[in-house]
Amino acid sequence: MKVKYLLTLVGLFIAASNLFAADQPPRPAAALDKPALQSPKSPNMAILSVTRAGERVVAVGERGIALYSDDSGQTWTQAQTPTSATLTAVRFANDKMGWAIGHMGIVLHTEDGGGTWVKQLDGIEAARLSLQTAQQSGNERAIRDAQYLIQDGADKPFFDICLLDENSLMIIGAYNLVLRSENGGQSWTGWQTHIDNPRALHLYAMQAIDTTLFIAGEQGLLLRSDDNGQHFTQLESPYHGSWFGLQAEHNGSLLAYGLRGTAYLTTDLGNHWQQVNSGTPVSISANTELGDGRTLLVSQAGEILVSTDNGLNFIRAAERLRLPLTAVTEVPDGLVVGSLRGVHAIPLPAE
């Protein structure tokens, strides 16, 4: 017997919120400002993003864990971070300057290649900045939404970082939370009013192709900006499930992927999409492009999906990890993958 929980749950959420939550003032989330515990188990915990900082590999994950490895993922060192919130994404502008973002609106910055991290922003401040922006816009609905943000406290996660140039970057997150900085994160501006997202859907991934910017999100949401992020307008989406990621191919095409192995490809900057056989029925969680030009997707069931034709066709690699994969990046002698059970160095899939 199948039980459909969703409607029931929504109902219960509302009921429960009336019962319990009314008397609950917003509290600072306990994990937000608690420095991450230094743990020998940290390389085995849930890792949600891995990236390169020059020769170094940097990985972030639950409980504020940030790790770095100077030997292609063989051994890991845990960095000091000022938060225990889950970190969802990490990006580097060069081999020293990087940002990590996560739950409770946390934004961390490093200037030494991921060895030490300092807080640049948190959810409380992000809500305040969003209200500021809304008030400047004069849009009443935006003001009301921003006021809710402040009431909720720091409970919303950021999901992706997009580096526009050396100093300017955007971060996106749940409930249309978007901020932009023009000075490497020293100060931020609420950017939600620049996004055409009236239902405040979650924004999961952001990708630049030259000067065109794309955002993908919940319930098939696809957005594009042709003016360096000043205006994001909705594209006609081929799919109504959620997108989890975007992959820019070196030939200028863009792959969007997500729930239950869904993947679509566009070769004309999002005007037309064609469905791609991803080779898996399982949700796809991360992507990378290899130095040899191949495109790689990894699934929540540990599959590695390889395309040699810029995302038109994917074949499941013989190598399969029995791990729920979350992240992947190439290193000189293989891959480093993140999973719910730790970060692992594995060989490249055979050609």
Added chain:
Amino acid sequence: MHATIDHQPVVKRLEEFDIRSGNLAERTLFNNRLLIVILCLCGTLLLGWQATMIQLNASFDKMIPTSHPYIANFLEHRGDLPGLGNSMRIAVENRDGSIFDKEYLDTLQKMNDEIYLLPGVDRPFMKSLWTTATRWAAVTEEGLEGGTVMPDDYDGSPRSLDQVRANIERSGEIGQLVANNFRSSVIFVPLIDHNHLTGEDLDYRKLNASIDQIIARYQSDKIRIHITGFARVIGDLLDGLVQMLGFFAVAIVIATVMLYWYTRCLRSTTLVVACSLVAVIWQFGLVQLLGYALDPYSVLVPFLVFAIGMSHGAQKMNGIMQDVGRGTHRVVAARYTFRRLFVAGMTALLCDAVGFAVLMIIDIQVIKDLAMIASVGVAVLIFTNLILLPILLSYVGVSPKAAERSLKAEQLDELGAKHWMWEFLDLFTQRRWALGSVILGALMAIVGFTISTHLQIGDLDPGAPELRADSRYNLDNAFMVKNYAASSDILVVMVKTPDDHCTRYITLSKMDQLGWQLEQLPGVESTNSMANLSRISSVGYNEGNFKWLELIPNQYVLNGVQNRAPRELFNQNCNLLSLYVYLKDHKAATLTRVVDAVEAYAAANNTGETQFILAAGSAGIEAATNIVVRKATHEMMFWVYGAVIVLCWITFRSWRAVVCAVVPLVLTSILCEALMVVFGMGIKVATLPVIALGVGIGVDYALYVLSVMLTRMRAGMSLSEAYYQALLFTGKVVMLTGVTLAIGVATWAFSPIKFQADMGILLAFMFIWNMLGALLLLPALAHFLLPQGRPEDAPAMNHEIELPMTTTSET
């Protein structure tokens, strides 16, 4: 000549003996011998009849320290903590394939249904693939789906089996109910120890018999069944009882044969053994009358009572034999012996009784019961072996040949042809050897103490340490450890909140933090709680996007999780949460680490509303037990030694004599602890009593030797002479019983029950060391402590001991 030694003249004919001599007790008892014998016979018949009805069982609740705060917390919330106390895990293995097999699943269903109906099973909380509580859940575009793991339309078809496989993979039960290799699955059976509705205790023997029947019916070349849990350990111990009794019998036979070899007198040997057995019968009868039952840990006690009885009985018999050998009439000989040894024997038995009784301060019911049973047994010995035995001996006497033999040996000794053994032992009263003995003793004490500081509390081995590593139970346990992720060593931290507040962010976040901190500790494998579920649930609520893995600080979201949470994690009123800590083992060090960390966290984070409290789960209960046992170890030793010192003081009225008697015991206690370290035994509910009993047994030897020595020294003999006399009179019997009993219990090392083997080794060691202490260290200490050759300075014996000596001189 003999008269001058004992102030007890040889009385060849009974008519020449003044029956008004002796103290009141002696006159009362010996002038009414027949009445006493008849009373004892009636008592034996009555108690023997009672003894046949004695119960053999065990109780989970009795093994735990019910008033320790951890256990009090557990018991208070027991109704909200399904399956966290006493439970059994029955793994059903398919040796010919996987669990996705029609025949296998059919068998599992039949077993499930049969076990469900067994008495004592806490049915609502029983879990297996076939129970409705075992559910799966999954995320799709349309939301969350869920259902029972066994599909409603299950029909054994390949399609159905595929469905089962898919459901199991989405159930989160892999490693819990289902083995990692899919070749076995578990029927989890929580048990109710004491049914409050019917007032009945769970009968573990019946339960195990029923389980064995189920095994017999379903186990085949294809299906293999593995069972772990307290109930199974007890079952195996109870099953092993027959073998344990066999080893008791062997020890009794060895003791009897040795005694006969020494005395060459069949009738008196028989009487000594018979009286010791009568004591055991009385003990059983009284235990039954008082409403106690024997359990696998207290079955040792009757044997100890027998052993102590043998030691005292042999002393009586030896005394009578010596007197009869000198020509005294058997009745008079019995009375003389009674006069000489009753007080020493009585003191020794009182020491034993007190030694056992102080175990009652330990707040664990099973030890209290054991203390009671043991005290009763020892008290009984006062009647059977100090009173009934001499009276019976006064009727049957000893074989003339044996008496003659005893006299010959004595005469040889007195002619100056000292036996080489006595010559050797006498050396220890001389300065050089005495000094050597004391220094050696001190060295051993220091080394022993150093080793004994490594003594651990609790279990040191995986599985059931009471059973051998290759026993069926421990093999089953190893199977579980190998095939299932979640260990059976679970410690549960309870979190109390106000009603309906169990999903509060602040509480869950503290719980989450504690769980993560505990996972850092060595020995902690993983943790699980409502906080963990809430973390992963936010992934589920967001289409399985892993980036949502976090305890979202949003009360709406958290409240929603409750609707899907399994009942193990929170209770009906939403005011109690359980944090499960899965441990690698139940070693004391692991438990202490976890408990200390939780205590520290609770101290820093408990508020009036939200409180972290310990402890439930097998490991939680064990942690509390360890704490109680650790505390009790010190207290128990304090009280046992306190009692022994006081009783020795009352007997000897000399602190120097007390030191002579007690120091060898202390040495034995220290070495016993060191031996436990060497053999890898920990102090636990099962071994704790033996440590106390060792002191009780040891004091017998010291008292018998010292009492004779002091009397002789008081009479003006030198230490050497007095010790020699003591050796002849009581010392050789000390040696005999020490060696005899040690050999007897040493055979237990071959017992299939490891608990008995361990106890055998410990007891054999203590019998031997107490004997050596009394024979080698005691005279050496006496050399330095007891004033010699100045009768007026010699410590006076307690008046009661003096009395029989002086009254005899009037006759």
